[in-house]
Amino acid sequence: MARRPARDKRMLRYGFIGAGGIAGAHLRELAKRDDVEVVAMADISEEAIARHRERFGIASGYEDYSEMLAAEELDAVSVCTPNKLHEQPTIDALKAGCHVLCEKPLADSAEAGERMVAAAREAGRKLVIGFQYRYNARTQFLRKAADGRQFGNILYASVKALRRRGIPNWGVFGRKELQGGGPLIDIGVHVLEMTHYTMGSPVPVSACADMFTYIGNKPSNRVESAWKGWDHRTYNVEDLAVGRIRFENGAVAHIEAAFAAHIAGDEWNFTLMGDKGGATWDPPQIFRDEHGHMVNKTPAWLAEKQQPMFQSKMFNFVEHCLYDRPTLAPGEDGLAVQRMLDALYRSAEKGGGEVAV
DSSP: OOOOOOOSSOOEEEEEEOOSHHHHHHHHHHTTOSSEEEEEEEOSOHHHHHHHHHHHTOOEEESSHHHHHHHSOOSEEEEOSOGGGSHHHHHHHHHTTOEEEEESSSOSSHHHHHHHHHHHHHHTOOEEEEOGGGGSHHHHHHHHHHHTTSSSSEEEEEEEEEOSBOOOOSTTTTOHHHHSSSHIIIIIHHHHHHHHHHTTOOOEEEEEEEEEOSSTTSOGGGSOOSSOOOOTTSOOSOSEEEEEEEETTSOEEEEEEESBOOSSSOEEEEEEEESSEEEETTTTEEEEEETTEEEEEOOSOOOTTTSOHHHHHHHHHHHHHHHOOOOSSBHHHHHHHHHHHHHHHHHHHTTSOOEEO
């Protein structure tokens, strides 16, 4: 690859593959920096591109992302396509010399994720996965406590990403052939990844799961709710997934993820139990025995509003690319989570028995 000419000022020339709603979230944060220039966007929808180009002053739009990669001198791209379409654009962008921020999950399968991580290694480029929840101040508080041995050996984690009635009524979230699954791979991945990160990223060895569909495949007008109008005719993913993951160090994690469940209200949380202490993410608390008493520790202040987690995610990627600042979410971490998701789906397809990760 030809060496790119040096510039007077460090400036990250940025492009987008995919112009859906999540691309807008990326753009809003990138627009706050003076060392990023978003120069091009590719999507099969001209209308979607036009909305972003007008708002953010993006110079060029392409229907084919391959044309964009060939025509533009890009340093980095965000891949904001459906899960099934993460792999090839990421690999092509890496081969074109770009660093890549790929939205979660890494791919629709671990095999695809392995090829993406290998492509980054071969190209000598950076691959980062869009795991914003590990940048959350609560997650950082608990991760530092875990690193400080506040919990001792973590024995068990309870992971919950549950909506009472929150089936997406936009995009392709109900189509397994494009997403790879439903709430487990869409929202469960967020709480699973921040739990796994807080635990110190133990190696998963086996998993089992059961999954159920009972609301999404029916018309949305049966019950009044804020999220109505999903396409029940193409809905072929789970409404509810429950599973268990065993780790090499002996720890166990139980996960529940739902787009629609008959519960009191939405839940977005994880709980840790260790032999020296435990914790919850929401509210952020640590539970220990100290000075002969059972003690609950709550932080007096967390910097959640000072720099929101999505902004932290985007800023960290820019600084990882331009200034070699370490990233909290390397592609390898996305691959580890993808392997757990794959095993949970495989188990459910086989009737719920335990399978190797």
